[in-house]
Amino acid sequence: MPIVKKEIEVPNKYGLHARPAMQLVELANSYQSKIEVSNDTLTIDAKSIMSVMRLAAAKGTKLTIVCDGEDAEEAATAMIGLITAGFGEMESPQA
Amino acid sequence: MKIKKGIGVSPGVAICQAVVVDAEEFDIPQRKVPADHAQAELARLRKALTVSKKELQDLSKRTAERIGRETAGIFDFHISLLEDRSLQKKVQDAIVTGSVTAEYAVATVLRGYAREFLAMPEHLAERVKDVYDIEKRLLRNLIGQKRQSLSHLNQDVSVVAHDLTPSQTASMDRKHIRGIVIDAGGATSHTAILARALGIPTVVGTNDVAAEVTAGDMLIIDGTRGTVILDPDEATITQYKQMAQQQVDFIHSLDSLKDLPAITQDGHEITLLGNIEFPGEAAAVLDKGGQGIGLYRTEFLYLGTEREPNERDHYDAYREVIRLVSDHQVVIRTLDLGADKYTQSRARVPERNPFLGCRSIRFCLQNLPMFKTQIRAILRASVDANASMLFPLVTNLLELRQAKTIVRDVMEDLEEEGIEFRPDIPIGMMVETPSAALQADAFAKEVDFFSIGTNDLVQYTLAVDRGNEKVASMFTVAHPAVLRLIKDIIRTGQRHGISVSLCGEMAADPLYTLLLLGLGLQVFSCAPPAIPELKKMIRSVTMAHARQVARRVMSFQSDKETVNYLHAEVRGILPDDIIG
Incomplete structure (x- = not known):
């Protein structure tokens, strides 16, 4: 089974706060692959909102995303896409 | 021990x-449950999760409609927290491996998350409130299940x-x-x-x-x-x-008094009535030797159900009481809600000082359709009965006149509709505020009877919150100021030839029976179980003695003097451990 690993920097002003975290978890849960996100110190399950909140990823945090499963490639691409777009918050950076 | x-x-x-x-x-105390209860606790957890999620979905939907999608998002966030598999797994593990209640597991796991959140950068630490919120919701739903089981x-x-x-x-x-x-x-x-x-x-x-x-x-x-x-x-x-x-x-030895009158040794007959909350209790009042219902509190028509009672609910309850007491008297008090958890938790904006706020008659006068529904039912139910209507917490004449005007309006409506009712129903008021007590003279000209409510009278006279354990010990009817008000209310009623009853807790306390008799009180109304004891007290004393006691007590300057003196006087009439 493919394992896909990608890296990205959190671009939006308030980082992974409640709403982006929810979007991320929702997206992760739509794939079968096991998806883990790491920062410098922590590796967490991207399908758990509590875990994603615990990352406390602020703007500029470097994240590593590891997807493991049949749909790993699609999952990784989608996750990167969501984060790159700043969770739709880039235009009006208001929490 | x-x-x-x-x-x-x-x-x-x-x-x-x-x-x-x-x-x-x-705080949820740690409580171990036997290992074989784990499945039951897990089932309770599942149920609480389902109910909480449903509540949040409704809340989110309503908020989206009323305020906007953005604000509703907060509840969607709560839903996603509840659905979090790792959270659920942690709670389940705590129940199974720790052998604790679902409540305790929820509290420990969520407080663990809360601590982590608090350690985060400021804008994320804010989210700890959401963790607390879902904790509270889950606990409420868990505890709610247990409450029902009572x-x-x-x-x-x-x-x-x-x-x-x-x-x-x-x-x-x-x-x-x-x-x-x-x-x-x-x-x-x-x-x-x-x-x-x-x-x-x-x-x-x-x-x-x-x-x-x-x-x-x-x-x-x-x-x-x-x-x-x-x-x-x-x-x-x-x-x-x-x-x-x-x-x-x-208590059994008092059973023999049931059918005997409440009469003093020197021949003064006293009326003994019962206070009730539910219609069914009316039977207990008569069974205990009471001569009718001196106070029917109608709040439980509201507290018992989720929806507001309609005219039919009121009418059926009143008819049930009237049926149970047949030709004995029934005093129906109109709604006395306001300064309580029930009303405050439903209010859009809880009052800052509810006991000085919109409660009782004030609440009714501001909610006329509800008030009129109750009055209609009382008027209709009492068509052929010995019933009367009592307004709570009146503080000024205008209020009383307004309430009476509403009664007249409702009577006109009933007349137009050709519905039978009792047009000459006696109307009384609770005297339970210092203002009403001090102005009793003016009030006495406009009502058919007074009923003294000692709980509120004490609270408002002594400025003591009945529910605050720090000052609850200062709450006493024996305070000279309270006793003087009670004495004046009774005297004023007598002067105007209207009946005065006392339906507060004081009436049920045998310690004060002699004193109240001595002050001239003719009608006592108390909880049904207290009636036999009260009758025994009344039948054991003379009016001459009671007057002497009252004169003595009115000369005291502290509640302690009064209580000690009354204890000494009452000893010998009732067994020691009955006197509080």
């Missing part, structure tokens, strides 16, 4: 195992709680609940009144019993002395069993 002191609010002794009811926003018990228990709502108390299974301990509250909280009405030995104001007792612990509740004994030894249990037997014997 450990002895805890509180305030005894409903006399009697209970010796049995405890069930502990957790209150909202209260109405379905299969063995005798004593209920221990930090606090109980009146509706919780009202819904209790009376067959199996032998005693109540409440850490919060004073002698006149609604729950205490209810417990007394139900005749369940109760101690309040114990501060920390709920945290120390575990379900299944043996407990002695002495509602007469206000003590709770945790884990009593054999000798203590034996001693209390004897005492309980003596009390039962004393």
